[in-house]
Structure formats: structure tokens, C-alpha cells
Amino acid sequence: xxxxxxxxxxxxxxxxxxxxxxxxxxxxxxxxxxxxxxxxxxxxxxxxxxxxxxxxxxxxxxxxxxxxxxxxxxxxxxxxxxxxxxxxxxxxxxxxxxxxxxxxxxxxxxxxxxxxxxxxxxxxxxxxxxxxxxxxxxxxxxxxxxxxxxxxxxxxxxxxxxxxxxxxxxxxxxxxxxxxxxxxxxxxxxxxxxxxxxxxxxxxxxxxxxxxxxxxxxxxxxxxxxxxxxxxxxxxxxxxxxxxxxxxxxxxxxxxxxxxxxxxxxxxxxxxxxxxxxxxxxxxxxxxxxxxxxxxxxxxxxxxxxxxxxxxxxxxxxxxxxxxxxxxxxxxxxxxxxxxxxxxxxxxxxxxxxxxxxx
Amino acid sequence: xxxxxxxxxxxxxxxxxxxxxxxxxxxxxxxxxxxxxxxxxxxxxxxxxxxxxxxxxxxxxxxxxxxxxxxxxxxxxxxxxxxxxxxxxxxxxxxxxxxxxxxxxxxxxxxxxxxxxxxxxxxxxxxxxxxxxxxxxxxxxxxxxxxxxxxxxxxxxxxxxxxxxxxxxxxxxxxxxxxxxxxxxxxxxxxxxxxxxxxxxxxxxxxxxxxxxxxxxxxxxxxxxxxxxxxxxxxxxxxxxxxxxxxxxxxxxxxxxxxxxxxxxxxxxxxxxxxxxxxxxxxxxxxxxxxxxxxxxxxxxxxxxxxxxxxxxxxxxxxxxxxxxxxxxxxxxxxxxxxxxxxxxxxxxxxxxxxx
Numbered sequence: 001x002x003x004x005x006x007x008x009x010x011x012x013x014x015x016x017x018x019x020x021x022x023x024x025x026x027x028x029x030x031x032x033x034x035x036x037x038x039x040x041x042x043x044x045x046x047x048x049x050x051x052x053x054x055x056x057x058x059x060x061x062x063x064x065x066x067x068x069x070x071x072x073x074x075x076x077x078x079x080x081x082x083x084x085x086x087x088x089x090x091x092x093x094x095x096x097x098x099x100x101x102x103x104x105x106x107x108x109x110x111x112x113x114x115x116x117x118x119x120x121x122x123x124x125x126x127x128x129x130x131x132x133x134x135x136x137x138x139x140x141x142x143x144x145x146x147x148x149x150x151x152x153x154x155x156x157x158x159x160x161x162x163x164x165x166x167x168x169x170x171x172x173x174x175x176x177x178x179x180x181x182x183x184x185x186x187x188x189x190x191x192x193x194x195x196x197x198x199x200x201x202x203x204x205x206x207x208x209x210x211x212x213x214x215x216x217x218x219x220x221x222x223x224x225x226x227x228x229x230x231x232x233x234x235x236x237x238x239x240x241x242x243x244x245x246x247x248x249x250x251x252x253x254x255x256x257x258x259x260x261x262x263x264x265x266x267x268x269x270x271x272x273x274x275x276x277x278x279x280x281x282x283x284x285x286x287x288x289x290x291x292x293x294x295x296x297x298x299x300x301x302x303x304x305x306x307x308x309x310x311x312x313x314x315x316x317x318x319x320x321x322x323x324x325x326x327x328x329x330x331x332x333x334x335x336x337x338x339x340x341x342x343x344x345x346x347x348x349x350x351x352x353x354x355x356x357x358x359x
Numbered sequence: 360x361x362x363x364x365x366x367x368x369x370x371x372x373x374x375x376x377x378x379x380x381x382x383x384x385x386x387x388x389x390x391x392x393x394x395x396x397x398x399x400x401x402x403x404x405x406x407x408x409x410x411x412x413x414x415x416x417x418x419x420x421x422x423x424x425x426x427x428x429x430x431x432x433x434x435x436x437x438x439x440x441x442x443x444x445x446x447x448x449x450x451x452x453x454x455x456x457x458x459x460x461x462x463x464x465x466x467x468x469x470x471x472x473x474x475x476x477x478x479x480x481x482x483x484x485x486x487x488x489x490x491x492x493x494x495x496x497x498x499x500x501x502x503x504x505x506x507x508x509x510x511x512x513x514x515x516x517x518x519x520x521x522x523x524x525x526x527x528x529x530x531x532x533x534x535x536x537x538x539x540x541x542x543x544x545x546x547x548x549x550x551x552x553x554x555x556x557x558x559x560x561x562x563x564x565x566x567x568x569x570x571x572x573x574x575x576x577x578x579x580x581x582x583x584x585x586x587x588x589x590x591x592x593x594x595x596x597x598x599x600x601x602x603x604x605x606x607x608x609x610x611x612x613x614x615x616x617x618x619x620x621x622x623x624x625x626x627x628x629x630x631x632x633x634x635x636x637x638x639x640x641x642x643x644x645x646x647x648x649x650x651x652x653x654x655x656x657x658x659x660x661x662x663x664x665x666x667x668x669x670x671x672x673x674x675x676x677x678x679x680x681x682x683x684x685x686x687x688x689x690x691x692x693x694x695x696x697x698x699x700x701x702x703x704x705x706x707x708x709x710x711x712x713x714x715x
Contacts, residue, residue, distance in 0.1 A: 057442045064435055164547050168517060168714050177477055177701040179518055184457055271431035277516060277547050278454060281428045313435070319424045320439055326394065326426035 004349040014347040019293060019300075022339040023307065029339075030332045039322055047321060048314030048332070061313055063200025067271050069309035071096070073208035073302055074263040075287035077215045078256030080296040084219075085231040087252045091137065091152030092260040093284025094159035095130035099261020100268035101166050102129025104275045107191035108171055108182060118190040122265055123203070130261015131254050133159065138253035142246050148253065160280070167277045182275040185268065193270035204266025208305075211259060215298040224251065260284060289337050311336070385625050387411070387617075388445035389423040390436055392452035393550040399575035399594040400549060400611070401425065404451045404474075407613035414618050418625065429454025434461055441466040447624045449617070450474065452549065453518055459483060470629050472620060475520055477700060479631055486616060489637030490520065491527035491699075492667045493609035494571075495674035496645050496660050497591045498528035500606055501569040502535030503656045504589050511562030513555060513572040513579060514545045517713050519702040521573050526706045527674045528571055531663075533708060535656075542567055545714055552578035563588055580605055589651070596646040607660075608646030615641060635696065638668045675699065680707035 027049075031041030052061035075092045082089045089095075103126030110118045137151035164180075171182040185192045193202040219225035231238040231248055239245075263283065272279055290308055294300030315329035389408050393401035405423065412421040422445065427436045433455045440448050441462055447470040450459045456476035463471045463483040471483040479485050501510045510532055514521050525543055532539045542565060544558045555578040559570050563582070569589045572579040577597055583590045583604035592598070592608025616634065623629040636642040645664050648657045666672035677688030682705040688694060705713065 057439075060438065060442060067431070160547075164714065177519075179453075179477070179701075180516060181457075186461075267431065271434075273431075273457060276430065276454065278429045281430055281432060316424065316432075316436055316439060320388075320422055320436070320443060323422075326424075 001354045002351050003354050004345070005352045006349055007347075010347050011350075015295060018343040018347060019295070019304070019340060021343050022293075022336060025339040025343070026332065026335045029335055033328060033331060033335075034324065037324065037328060039324060044318055044322055044324060047318045048311060050314075051317050051321075052310055052313045055317075061317070063198070064313055065306065065309045066200040066205045067202070068312050069305040070202070070204040070208040071263040071267050071283045072287050072290045072305040072308055074204065074211055074266075075256075075260045075284055076290040076294065076301045076305060077208075077211045077298060078259030079287055080291045080294070080298070080301060081215065081218075081228055082252035082256050083232075083291060084296050085228040085248055085252050086235065087249055088149045089134065089137070089152050089253055089256045090149050090288065091134075091154075091156045091284070092256060092287055093280055093282065094152070094156035095133045095257040095260035096264035096267075096284045097156075097159040097163050097280050098133040098264070099126040099130035099258075100264030100272075100279060101163060101171070101275060102126055102132075102261070103265030104182060104185065104268045105166075105171060107185060107188065107269060111183060111188055111191065114190045116190070119193070119203075119269075122191060122269060123262060126261045126265025127258040128261070130264065131258040133261070134253045134257020135250075138250050142249055148249075152253075156284070163275070163279060164277045167275055167279075171275050173274075180277055184273045186270075186273040191269060192273075193266045202266055202270040204263060204270065207262060207266065208302075212298045212302050219298070228252065260287075293337070293340055307336075308333070384420050385415075385418060385447070385621065386420045386422060386443075386445045387621055387624075388440040388443075388448040389421070390427050390433065390440070390448065390450045390452075390455060391423060391425045392429060392454070393426060393575055395423070395425045397550050397575050398577040398597065401451070401575065403595045403611050404449075404613055407611075407617055408449070410614040411617035411621055414614075415621065415625075419621060427455075430458075434458035437462040437471075438465070441469045445469060447472065447621060447629070449620075453516070453520070470620075470624055475518075477633075479633055481631055484620075484631050484634065486620075486634040487520070488611060488613075488642045489635060490609060490611075490643055491523040491674055492637040493643045493645055494524045494527040495531045495667065496664050497571060497607055497609060498531035499535045499663060500648065500652060500656060500660050501528065501571060501589070501591075502532030502539050503659075504606065504652065505532075505536065505539060505569045507566050507568045508536065508538045509540050509542065509565065509567045510569045510571065511559075511565070511567035512541055512543045513558045513562075513570065513574055514543050515549050515574050516547060517545060519700060522702050522705070522713060523699060524573055525709065526702070529709050530674065530679070530706060541709055543709070543711055546574060548574065550575040552576040555579050556582045559583060559590075560586065592646050598646065601647070602649035602651045605646075605649065606652050607648045610644035610646050612641055612644050635700075638664060639670065681705070682707055682709055 027045050031045050034044040035041040079089055079092055103122040106125040107122045137148040140146040140151055141148045167180045173181060173183045195201045227243045231243055268275060290304045294304035311333050318324045391401040395401055395405040408421060412419050424436050427433050429452060437458055449472045451474045453475045456473055456478050459471050459473045460478050463480045467482055473485050475487045476485050512525050529541045546554050555574050555576050559579040559582040562570050563586055570579055571591055572593045580590045580597055580600040584600060589606050590604045592605050594611050596608045596610050597605055673693040675694035677692040678690045679688040681687045
């Protein structure tokens with residue numbers, strides 16, 4: 001018999017090893033899945049993990065990894081701060097949308113003015129948009145003790161309705177023949193986020209890297225970071241240590257909202273180009289997976305986002321080249337989280353062989 | 360721009376490579392917004408694509424990508440296809456318009472065809488079907504068949520194509536039944552069976568007994584089959600729901616168009632255009648009208664279809680007023696294509712507002 005024994009301390013070694021093991025397990029079982037679909041498993045796995053990085057067209061795909069990964073990093077960094085403190089913001093998708101609307105709105109208001117200050121104002125508006133949307137669950141939680149999981153999640157759907165309304169009304173392209181969607185910000189030099197499009201570099205990529213460093217310093221060198229960690233790991237001790245929970249909630253949700261809002265702004269003014277009804281494609285939800293896959297650690301999140309971006313882009317290539325169904329790729333990505341959670345058991349428990357007496 | 364050059368270079372190299380191979384194979388790409396088994400829009404594009412590939416046999420290689428979100432991801436999916444050496448790429452949803460145009464600029468040698476949009480380029484065509492012609496026929500049947508005098512319409516996105524469909528449905532339902540009222544529910548999605556089912560049920564709860572859908576799944580018909588009421592196949596025949604609740608259907612038949620365009624690429628005669636075909640060329644088909652519809656109604660509906668096919672009757676013929684009562688078309692006047700292409704108002708008698 002094998003039984004599980006709780007470790008006195010979560011194992012650091014296993015905590016580092018499980019993401020790697022999860023990736024390997026996903027490759028193995030994903031390969032089996034692809035084989036069951038009648039595709040060559042080795043070729044499929046190679047296409048997903050190798051092709052975007054070193055394949056024939058990697059000159060195009062490598063920049064795309066930055067484009068796909070940057071919003072995930074930005075949002076996941078913000079979420080991880082709250083998650084560490086036990087504050088569960090599930091509505092980053094809504095904050096992302098509101099940041100995009102607010103930021104693009106400012107940009108479109110200045111159109112076609114060509115001035116250096118347009119884009120910085122858009123970034124500030126984007127951050128404020130996301131921050132304000134996150135303040136709703138924060139204030140409701142602080143004032144009335146509502147559950148931030150439910151409120152932040154429900155506000156995603158409200159944000160989606162606002163997005164549709166903006167695409168069809170206020171922000172609609174006046175030269176768009178009545179079709180929904182705003183002007184394309186890629187055609188507005190002062191209002192788009194590209195630094196160098198040919199290498200996939202936009203301000204969101206730069207901001208993502210800055211956010212990683214900022215979060216690392218905050219968590220390791222700053223009092224607020226200590227309070228965040230303490231509240232998550234030992235809530236009672238935190239209270240005795242004089243941590244103000246109200247301030248912590250406002251700080252964590254506010255930062256997460258602002259970062260998600262900025263991610264939305266960088267996306268709408270760069271890769272997406274316009275405010276449209278289906279602008280959001282789920283970065284806010286995927287970032288939750290990224291945050292946990294990265295162990296809520298800034299550097300881990302960077303790596304996890306790179307991995308998620310790789311499976312997205314590689315998965316698309318596999319669809320196009322090998323005819324793998326889209327659903328199989330989604331199952332493959334789902335496996336990654338599944339195995340991570342399953343293997344996480346080993347971080348907190350160890351396997352013990354039980355010897356039954358008399359044998 | 361370096362990337363543009365780089366990509367253009369790559370495209371050129373691929374273009375040369377594929378012309379070298381083109382003697383035997385033309386690579387044709389398709390981008391779908393839904394899964395290829397959605398039972399409606401995407402499935403029908405895919406089936407038409409397969410018919411096209413069958414027609415050409417070994418001369419054509421078909422590649423596709425399904426469930427591609429409209430937005431930033433679409434541009435990558437299309438670029439990827441162009442990089443992989445596609446000679447012509449069909450992007451089959453309205454939301455791919457700007458993405459298709461962006462990629463078309465980078466790959467001047469590759470031909471692009473965007474469905475249901477309005478932007479074109481020297482190497483990018485737009486194509487669409489006059490679904491409103493089919494809507495006239497199904498709207499007429501709906502008007503005859505409703506007992507509660509209430510018909511319902513499940514709208515996807517409030518774009519001109521869908522607004523044309525609602526107007527055409529209402530105009531002809533009213534021809535059949537002057538007391539008819541239409542309720543519209545907007546879903547802001549092309550494919551979401553759960554939402555489509557909920558919307559159908561909501562309409563039934565309001566006393567509607569005939570539901571027309573402009574979304575892509577079979578969910579509305581499934582609800583109608585269970586809870587009563589009539590409906591129509593949309594994009595696909597959906598004959599599995601006949602004779603009730605499915606009374607007839609609007610079938611999108613893209614195959615002849617795909618064959619024509621791919622042939623033009625093979626022949627080297629492809630040219631950018633804006634195609635808008637209807638019942639007359641067979642791009643829009645009317646599925647079998649079932650026996651649940653009385654014979655004289657069926658005869659009238661088929662007569663209308665014939666008249667439209669022959670060009671004797673246009674579904675938007677005056678006198679017609681706009682929703683606010685202001686005049687649109689004088690007696691006998693026919694709507695011009697420009698107005699129809701950008702149609703953004705309801706005709707008089709339709710309740711509710713177009714989401715703004």
C-alpha cells in the first residue's frame with residue numbers, strides 16, 4: 001500500500017520540479033491523444049514546441065510569442081499579488097476590457113492630432129480604466145463584505161456589454177459604413193503601441209518586463225510585499241503585525257486592475273488595433289492559469305507565460321499544418337493545468353509505503 | 360518596414376516555389392470562425408470547401424483552421440497560412456476584415472477573399488450572399504404560420520447583413536399577415552448553442568411561435584422541437600429537424616463560387632472584385648418546404664422565390680418607411696446596393712432599437 005503523508009513544510013524542490021514534470025506529462029499524454037486522432041505524435045509535439053522557436057518561419061513566430069505572452073505576464077503579475085494575499089480577483093478579463101475602452105477612447109478623442117503626449121495619456125487612461133473597474137469589487141468588499149470572486153467575475157459580463165455598446169455607438173468608426181468597431185489605431189501613428197512591429201515589440205512587452213522586476217522588488221524588498229505574503233501565509237499573524245486588511249485589499253485589487261487595464265490598452269492599440277465587439281479573447285482568464293503555473297512568482301510567471309504563448313502559437317501551427325482539430329489543442333492546454341494541479345500534491349505530501357503488521 | 364520586406368521576400372520565395380509546384384498543386388486555405396461541425400455557417404463553408412477540393416482533385420490542396428477568434432489572433436492565423444504557401448485564402452467571417460487586409464498588404468502575391476465585408480485591395484476580394492432574398496421567402500412562411508401573430512428573430516451582431524435579414528423577414532411576414540409583430544434578441548455572437556437556446560426559450564415565453572435565427576448552431580431548432588413552435592434551418596439545411604419544427608431553410612451554397620475563384624487562380628485570371636450573389640446564381644438556396652406548411656402557402660412562397668430568382672421582384676421594393684416613419688422608398692422604388700450594403704435602420708413596424 002502507498003499512502004500520502006503531509007509534509008511539515010511544502011517541499012521547495014518539488015515546487016520547482018512540478019511545472020517541468022507537468023509539461024513532460026502533458027507531452028506524453030498529449031502525444032497519446034494526437035496518436036488516437038491518427039496523427040503522428042512526435043511530429044505533433046515537435047510542431048507545437050519546436051516549430052515556433054526554430055522552425056522554417058520562426059522569424060515570424062518568435063515576435064508573435066512576445067505579442068501573445070506580454071498581456072499574460074502583465075495580467076498574471078497583478079493577479080499573483082492578490083492571490084498571495086488571499087484576495088481572489090477573477091475578473092481581470094473585465095478590467096482588461098475597461099482599460100482598452102478607456103485608453104482607446106482617449107486616443108480616439110485626440111485623433112488625428114499628432115503629438116507625443118497622446119500615447120502616454122492613453123496608457124494612463126488604460127491603467128485608470130482597469131483600476132476603476134477593480135475598485136468596484138474592492139470597495140464593495142471593504143464596505144459590505146461582499147465576495148470579490150463573484151463581484152469581479154460578474155463585472156466581466158458587464159464590461160463585455162459595455163464593449164459591445166462602445167463598438168456599436170460611441171467609439172464606432174465614423175468612416176466604417178455603419179459596421180461595428182472603432183477606427184484602427186494601427187493607422188494612427190501617435191496612438192499606437194508598436195515600438196518595432198517587425199520584432200513584435202510594443203510597449204506592452206516593455207511594460208511586462210518592468211512589471212516583473214517591480215513585482216520582484218515589491219515582494220522581496222518592500223514592506224507592502226511582506227504584508228501581502230504574510231496575509232496569505234498567516235492571516236492571524238498578519239493581523240497581529242498590524243496589517244491593515246482594507247488597505248491591502250484596495251492595493252492588491254487596484255494594482256491588478258491597473259495592470260490588466262494597461263494590458264488591454266497595449267493590446268487594443270497594437271495587435272488588435274481596434275475596439276470591436278469580440279476584442280477580448282480570454283487573456284484575463286488564461287492569466288489565472290499562468291499565475292499558478294508560475295507559482296505566483298514573478299520570474300515563474302514570465303516563464304509560464306512564455307510556455308502558454310508557445311502552446312497557443314504552436315497549437316495554431318499544428319492545426320494548419322497537421323489538421324489537428326482546435327479542440328484537441330484546447331484539451332492539450334487543459335492537460336497542462338490538470339497535471340500541474342495533480343503533481344502539486346507531491347509538493348505538499350510525500351508518498352510513503354505502508355507496511356502492514358504481520359506481513 | 361523591415362518585416363514587410365522580409366515577409367514580402369518570403370512570400371515571393373514561396374510564390375516562386377509554389378508556382379514551380381503549381382503545375383500540379385494549388386494550395387487553398389480557409390479560416391473559420393466556428394468549429395467545422397457547428398451544424399451551420401462554418402460547417403457549410405467547410406463542406407463547400409471540400410466540394411471545391413473534390414472538384415479539382417489532385418490539383419488542389421485544402422488547408423484550414425477552425426475556431427479562429429475575430430481579432431488579433433486572426434491576423435496570425437492568416438499570416439501563417441500565407442507563410443505556409445497558400446495561393447488563395449478565404450476568410451469566412453465579417454470580423455476578419457481588417458486582419459485580412461493587413462495580411463494582404465504583406466503578401467502581394469497571395470490572393471485573399473473575405474466573406475461578408477466591404478474592404479477590398481488589389482489582391483483581396485469581398486464576397487457575400489444576398490441572404491435577404493432567402494429571408495423574404497422564410498419571412499413570408501413565418502407570417503403565414505404564426506398563430507399568435509408574434510414571430511421572433513435571434514440576431515447575432517447588429518451589422519448590415521443581419522439588419523437586412525430582419526427587415527426582409529418582417530416586410531414579408533407582414534405581407535402574409537398584416538397583424539404580425541417581430542421581437543428581436545441580440546446575442547453578440549455567431550456561435551454559442553447555450554445562449555441561442557436561452558434566447559429561443561425567452562422568445563417562446565413571450566408568446567412567439569415562429570423563431571428565425573441568424574446564428575450558426577442548431578440549438579434554436581432543438582429547443583423548438585422540445586417545447587413547440589416553428590423554425591427554419593439557417594446556413595445549412597438542418598433537414599434533421601424536418602418536418603417540424605423546421606419548415607424550410609436558407610442554405611448557403613458557396614461551392615460554385617469557391618470553384619470559380621480557385622479556377623481563376625489556377626488559370627492566372629483572378630482579379631479583385633466585390634461579389635454579391637443571391638438566389639439566381641444558387642449562392643442562396645431555399646431548403647425543401649415541409650408538409651407542415653399548407654400547400655397554397657408553399658405555392659405562394661415558391662412563386663416568390665421564382666420571382667426573385669428571375670429578377671422580377673426585389674425584396675426591398677417601396678413603398679417602405681424607416682422605423683421612425685420617415686419615407687425610405689417610394690412606391691415601386693427598389694433599394695440600391697449601396698444603401699443595402701450599409702443598412703443600419705429598421706423599417707417601419709419593427710419594434711425595439713438596433714443596439715448602439
